[in-house]
Amino acid sequence: MPTRDREATRARLLEAARLRFAREGYDATSVRDIARDAGVDATLIFRYFGSKKRLFDEAAADIPDNLLDGPEEELVARMLGSVVFRDWARYGGEHPLVAMLRSSAHEDARRRIREEVCTTYVRALEDLVEGEDAALRAELLSAWLVGIGILRGVVATPALAEAEPADLAPYVESVASALLGRPMSGIPQP
Amino acid sequence: MPTRDREATRARLLEAARLRFAREGYDATSVRDIARDAGVDATLIFRYFGSKKRLFDEAAADIPDNLLDGPEEELVARMLGSVVFRDWARYGGEHPLVAMLRSSAHEDARRRIREEVCTTYVRALEDLVEGEDAALRAELLSAWLVGIGILRGVVATPALAEAEPADLAPYVESVASALLGRPMSGIPQP
Amino acid sequence: MPTRDREATRARLLEAARLRFAREGYDATSVRDIARDAGVDATLIFRYFGSKKRLFDEAAADIPDNLLDGPEEELVARMLGSVVFRDWARYGGEHPLVAMLRSSAHEDARRRIREEVCTTYVRALEDLVEGEDAALRAELLSAWLVGIGILRGVVATPALAEAEPADLAPYVESVASALLGRPMSGIPQP
Amino acid sequence: MPTRDREATRARLLEAARLRFAREGYDATSVRDIARDAGVDATLIFRYFGSKKRLFDEAAADIPDNLLDGPEEELVARMLGSVVFRDWARYGGEHPLVAMLRSSAHEDARRRIREEVCTTYVRALEDLVEGEDAALRAELLSAWLVGIGILRGVVATPALAEAEPADLAPYVESVASALLGRPMSGIPQP
């Protein structure tokens, strides 16, 4: 399938990179691994992306998520759904944010994570907080979501690993409401 | 006295390994880095530990923590103190659990993390839960602690990065109490 | 008009090649460097010249010089002017012969240098020699000119690097006259 | 012959490096070439020298020459003997200075050449000059010696390639005397 198609090859490399970087982390992933997965020559990585690092940057750049669509009181529930219940097969089964922690020895990866956490989670939650300490509360709730993602995806603690959305709903409701200072729903309406 | 030296060298290697593995992750750490930090020849790593991997295992084995000393209602506050406020300089400034996530591409590291999370956190919390779903509640609370550790240590979100124990106390109190189903203190007594 | 473009592109490639090969030497110059300088696709080098090597050969082929125009007794002065004082910007600032020494690991370059030295310098000087040993004397004088080019252009020894034609004139006169066995002028008439 | 002897291996690498760098130039020489010539693993180059560049520096560092021993009036003759008639087999048959011109695209190599030319040749000759323009005269004479080395070694012009010391003696005498402004001998006494 040596399609002589720039965009297709680029896309396959990106796809393979996302998966490898997520699963193994930046250091344990070799450009040859990625190229082999994508079925193309490793040289093309340098042709199209310039360096392993820039490939990583681009692979980490877009995390597809549209959490803002839907009722405000279900935002946390949607976030949890994204972190925990959505199928992130493209990223090795874990939410990309969680997977990217594996590369967090590199300042660039850290920055990317910070950016994503702050824009997609903290800021969105901050707007919902009633009362003072909005930033801290939003971060504490974000931390919980990230923590749940990790315990379920990386650590695989038994109860969380098998939990269904409905099992978590009541706790989401109470913790989110407590931290944000306003009633939140624990599960999105269908 | 040769035994003494041997033990001392082993200990120095372990110490250096802990720091490097924590800061850079398993893959980005080379045995020469560790040996140089310890001031000894790299070959000794193989003499004493057999391989880089077994050195990692041993370095990750003991995380010194004695969370069970103290009143029950302050357990969560102590845990948070350990994860967030204690000085883990030996592990590069982050709680070893958090640091070890950097190596979580390796199943061994994952297992070690799981072990530590389950024994030290989940199980201890589980015993305190009033009501059903003890395991899940304990894991959800553990997840929060881990998440806070990450957002503060790795991601460095602004509010958490600067928070003092007293700032977090009220939230710890309300969330821990809600999840465990019993009143918990947000800050340890001096 | 396609022929025009083809010729223009060929010429641009040759020009870029001359400069790069002179400045960096054959090995340190990549065909992509040349193509980029010429503003064309690297493939055209292979289309037009067959290989990097053949491009080099062609680029090295013509060194524009017309030393024979002018009075005989000023020949050495003209030669020195060409080697030392002429502006060889097209060749990176050094006389092409001097620049080509950088590629003298390759027998082809050596042959080209030999050819040029013998035809343009040695033979022309040989015809002027009065007395025996004509060839050796001509070569010794050629060697001096080449050496001056190198010390000024490549090595940049302080006095030669700043010398003006008039500074060198008396020495040129005496050395050239001594080696050729006949009076030579040290500086060309305007 | 895998002598497990640091100094011996280092020396063999240096020796092989000298020859390769001289013959092929810096860019055309690969560390694997050198290692193969030396009969050792290429890794040892990095163990002992740190990088290809530092190996080059060290290989270029010492050019064994003791031109100052002997009568002053024979200095130029000794220099010519060194440049032209001595057996530089270790450097591929050419005087190291001449060979190093092959790497003169690299500023470091240039600097090294300048250093050697200035200290070993120009400065020594400068001290002998009677009259003004000492520096320029010394450089002009050095240029001649370098040029002769090139025409004989690299370009291989016919007369010079076959010349014996005695053939050159009269010309050395007259040119050196003219440039230095004092009587010089054209050939060293046995």
Place this chain on the structure above:
DNA sequence: TATGAATGAGGCTTCATTCAT
């Protein structure tokens, strides 16, 4: 025809590890 995607060899360098001494 000419653009540029693709290739395979090889560049320097660092890795974990072994084996003499």
Place this chain on the structure above:
DNA sequence: CATGAATGAAGCCTCATTCAT
């Protein structure tokens, strides 16, 4: 026993060149 010389695989990346389109 311990030092460190040696190794071979693999790391990222660039090269000259070919071959579809």
